[in-house]
Structures are given as C-alpha cells and as structure tokens.
Amino acid sequence: MRLTVIGTGYVGAVHAACMADLGHEVLGVDTEADRIGALARGRPPFYEPGLSSLLQRVVDSGRLRFTRSTAEAAHFADTHFVCVGTPQGGASGAADLRHVDAAVDGLAPFLCDGGDRGVLLVGKSTVPVGTSERLRQRLHDTAPNADIAWNPEFLREGHAVADTLRPERIVVGVGTEHAEARLRRIYDPMLTNGTPFIVTDPATAELVKLASNAFLATRISFINAMAEICDATGADVLTLAEAMGADSRIGRRFLAPGLGFGGSCLPKDIRALTARAEELGLGGSVAFLREVDEINRRQRRRVVDLARRLVGGSLKDRDVAVLGAAFKPFSDDVRDSPALAVAEAVRLRGARVRVHDPEAVDNARSVHPELQYVLDVGKACEGADVVLHLTEWPQYHDIDPAALARSVRTPALVDARNSLDASAWRSAGWTVLAPGRPRLG
Structure with missing residues (x-):
C-alpha cells in the first residue's frame, strides 16, 4: 500500500x-x-x-x-x-x-x-x-x-x-x-x-497512551516514595521492590527506585492527562498525578543531597564526575533529562562538573553549554571528589571500580539508578550511597 x-x-x-x-x-x-x-x-x-x-x-x-x-x-x-x-x-x-x-x-x-x-x-x-x-x-x-x-x-x-x-x-x-x-x-x-x-472507538484509543504512561509513572513514583521511607528507617528499597514484585498481582517491572523518570513522554503525558481531566471538570479523579509528578521531581533534589553528604556538606569548589546525560540508556534524548537536571543543580551549588555520555554529549551541550563534557569515562572521573551514576548505560556497569579508584581524588559514588554492583564498588574501597538503601561503604 x-x-x-x-x-x-x-x-x-x-x-x-x-x-x-x-x-x-x-x-x-x-x-x-x-x-x-x-x-x-x-x-x-x-x-x-x-x-x-x-x-x-x-x-x-x-x-x-x-x-x-x-x-x-x-x-x-x-x-x-x-x-x-x-x-x-x-x-x-x-x-x-x-x-x-x-x-x-x-x-x-x-x-x-x-x-x-x-x-x-x-x-x-x-x-x-x-x-x-x-x-x-x-x-x-x-x-x-x-x-x-x-x-x-x-x-x-x-x-x-x-x-x-x-x-x-x-x-x-x-x-x-x-x-x-x-x-x-x-x-x-x-x-x-x-x-x-x-x-x-477513537476516544478510547486517544486515552490509552496517556493512561498507560500515567500508570507507569505512578509505579515509579510509588517505589521512590517507599525509598524515602527506607532512607528514614534503614530499610532496603531494593529488597522491598523484589519482595513486592514477587506478588503476581504486582510484578517487578517499573519498580526501579532511583532518580525517577524523564524524557519526552511520561512527564508531559501525566501533566496533559491532568489538564484534560480538569477541563472536563474531573480534576479530582486524577489529582494524585500531581503528587506523582512532585515525587518524581523530588528525586533529583535527593540525589543532589546525597552528593553533598559524600563531600562533607558543601559542593562548592568540588570536582564532580557525572556519568550519563541522556534521560535513559540507548538514546541521545536529553529532553527533561533527570541526569542533566542533577548535573546543572550540582554546578549551581559551586561544583566543577564533567559530564560523560556515550551518545548524548552533543544534545546535552546544546541545552547546557555551561557544563563541561568529555568523551572518555576516565577523563570525566579524573580527580573527582564524587562520581554520580545517573544514566544506566551498560558501559558504566563494566567499569572496574578498583582501577577507577586510582584516578579519583576520593572514592565516593552516588548510584542514583540503584543498578551498579554496590558490593564490588565497596570492596574496591568506595563509599556508596543510593536512594533508599543503607550506607554501603
């Protein structure tokens, strides 16, 4: 045809x-x-x-x-x-x-x-x-x-x-x-x-995408809300997510605690659905989506706070390595990227920031030219006071933490995606913080 x-x-x-x-x-x-x-x-x-x-x-x-x-x-x-x-x-x-x-x-x-x-x-x-x-x-x-x-x-x-x-x-x-x-x-x-x-019918088809993305966003924000409770009580959010996901009624997908969602779909779509419901006089039916959005925004501030804790309370004049600029791996899309939002927030607190990403450097530079970008992970981390893992690229999972420890100033890591092998990094001498998990080093 x-x-x-x-x-x-x-x-x-x-x-x-x-x-x-x-x-x-x-x-x-x-x-x-x-x-x-x-x-x-x-x-x-x-x-x-x-x-x-x-x-x-x-x-x-x-x-x-x-x-x-x-x-x-x-x-x-x-x-x-x-x-x-x-x-x-x-x-x-x-x-x-x-x-x-x-x-x-x-x-x-x-x-x-x-x-x-x-x-x-x-x-x-x-x-x-x-x-x-x-x-x-x-x-x-x-x-x-x-x-x-x-x-x-x-x-x-x-x-x-x-x-x-x-x-x-x-x-x-x-x-x-x-x-x-x-x-x-x-x-x-x-x-x-x-x-x-x-x-x-067309109306139902129009609603499917927005409803699906709103549901996925709600799952992500729910587990991140639980991560905040875990931080306050010493519980471990990864074990919590695993135990919840073992329930066939719940499942494990999209219960990934960490930096939260970004990109061109989920944030935009939950706001669009909320706005349309309010136009129809049904804002109360989806009022919870505003809190889903706020929980997600809050994760970025929480990661900045974790970085600040690891460098002694102030990021001013600290060297910070940022691993990841795209909003997710296997993409060069930096629209509403949580990684870039954190990198910029750290810079505004006085840090010197070097950003690495396998694919998104050019797009990131067009949005935040004030940040420094490097094409080599080792160069990004050289002399760093803290390393922030913000996008789950496979390349970052393959890093040898012992070798990297020799090039940084302080072996301190924030695993904002809760996806690195924390025990391996801890064994290599790193102090590791991650949202919703006990101190790991």
Whole structure:
C-alpha cells in the first residue's frame, strides 16, 4: 500500500522506515529541510539502535522517500499517518496541538477533490481525549470524504524499531468498518505473527497512551516514595521492590527506585492527562498525578543531597564526575533529562562538573553549554571528589571500580539508578550511597 507519514521526528521517522520495511511505499513529509535532507540520504537525525541501517536499506530500495510538499503527499496516498509532536503547552501542562492542527489543515485543501477514494487520516500523536472528534468537525466542510482514526504509538526510546515491527499490541480507534479494514491491511504482517489487534472507538484509543504512561509513572513514583521511607528507617528499597514484585498481582517491572523518570513522554503525558481531566471538570479523579509528578521531581533534589553528604556538606569548589546525560540508556534524548537536571543543580551549588555520555554529549551541550563534557569515562572521573551514576548505560556497569579508584581524588559514588554492583564498588574501597538503601561503604 501507499502511505504518507506527516512529521518525521522520533515517532514519524521510525514509523516511516518500519512501514517501508514491511513492504509499503512510504512518503515522509516534514517542513524542516535539513531533516528531510538527512533522512533522504539514509541518516536519522537522532540516535536509535538499529534505525540507521534500516533507514538506509529502505531508502536505497526506493520504498521510502521524503518531501516537504503537502500537496505531493495528498496525491501520493489515501492513508496519512499524523506523527507530529504535541509538546507541553504553558503552565497548565496541557498538550500543545498546534502541529496536529497544522498537519490536518495543510492536507485538507488537497483532500476535497478525492472523490470516493476514501481518504483516511490516522493519528499517532499523543493527544487529549476528544481530539479526533474535534478534527473531524474541522474537516467537515473542506474534506467531507476524509475519515479519521487514532492509532497510538507505544515506542520505548532505545527499542523503537523492535517495538514498531514486533509490537505487544496494536490499538486502533475507528468509526467505520472501512477504516478498520484498511488498518488491518497495513498491519497484516504483525497480525499474521499473532500481535493482538485491539479495535475501539477513537476516544478510547486517544486515552490509552496517556493512561498507560500515567500508570507507569505512578509505579515509579510509588517505589521512590517507599525509598524515602527506607532512607528514614534503614530499610532496603531494593529488597522491598523484589519482595513486592514477587506478588503476581504486582510484578517487578517499573519498580526501579532511583532518580525517577524523564524524557519526552511520561512527564508531559501525566501533566496533559491532568489538564484534560480538569477541563472536563474531573480534576479530582486524577489529582494524585500531581503528587506523582512532585515525587518524581523530588528525586533529583535527593540525589543532589546525597552528593553533598559524600563531600562533607558543601559542593562548592568540588570536582564532580557525572556519568550519563541522556534521560535513559540507548538514546541521545536529553529532553527533561533527570541526569542533566542533577548535573546543572550540582554546578549551581559551586561544583566543577564533567559530564560523560556515550551518545548524548552533543544534545546535552546544546541545552547546557555551561557544563563541561568529555568523551572518555576516565577523563570525566579524573580527580573527582564524587562520581554520580545517573544514566544506566551498560558501559558504566563494566567499569572496574578498583582501577577507577586510582584516578579519583576520593572514592565516593552516588548510584542514583540503584543498578551498579554496590558490593564490588565497596570492596574496591568506595563509599556508596543510593536512594533508599543503607550506607554501603
């Protein structure tokens, strides 16, 4: 089938490449000339494992190409995936839908001559519940033959290619049998392999992504709240999480105590869901999400406090090594990165900060140029008074703590992700602090 993908950011670029890999003819559409140029040469504008080789392959095959022309897109295909961003807009936390509206408005004049072709707009952007109905009314006069469906994405940065080609489930919100049938054809390779295909109304499909992310964020903040209690009582949050996770009703996933969540999805989505509930007069139903958000923000301050404790109470004129800048491993995304937030907070308290990250240094420097960045872990830690482990890159798990102890000024570590082998570091002479755990050295 012929498809267009409107918006070639993180979601759009991955979706376009994967749809082409499934055998569809795909046209990616974006307004940014530099991004379109890079993608047309097979070069993704961000780091995502496996995407570079996949993109190059489908571009070379001719099944994927790119354009800045909305008119070309409208005439190329009858199915258009809308994958533009919906950033947080303003103090309320509500989603900013300007890019979604612009994408639909840009297509609309070229859809009115579509006759009986059956044009289908498929939203993949994360939007407030009720958006598809609003867009349907918006298109009523200019493109009455256009149908709208919602098909939320559930991509994990660092695993986006696999999540697209081998998803845990596909959710489609449709209003017509024709829309459902077309989406079944598009996703047929996944359905043949047994991927669950959940058909619902557009409003429910819009809500699924926000509700899922709110639930995951709540689990993370819950275990971090327990970590605060553990700090006050001497209990061990890792053992607590293990014991809780052994209950089949609870499970272990997303009970990872530490620095908390960041990135472009979870923080934004819980705020957007809260804002939409308040618009509907139901703010009380999700009031707890504001506390989920606050608990998460508090973890960053707690890690700074752990660092301060390890250097004797003041970070002024101390040398601090920061391991990690991306909000999570296997990504160069630094949007709302807890690691960068901690690094900047430490700097503002007078410390000299050196930051290392395997992939995110360039993006981090564009956001916080005042920090110092190095490309070698050893150089980052040389002469450090304290080392902060803030992003769970595998490279940091492979560090030899005994060897590193010889290059730092003081063997002191804050394992903000609770994922290093604390006993190995302690045996090598390090003092280790981690959220929710007894002093480990």
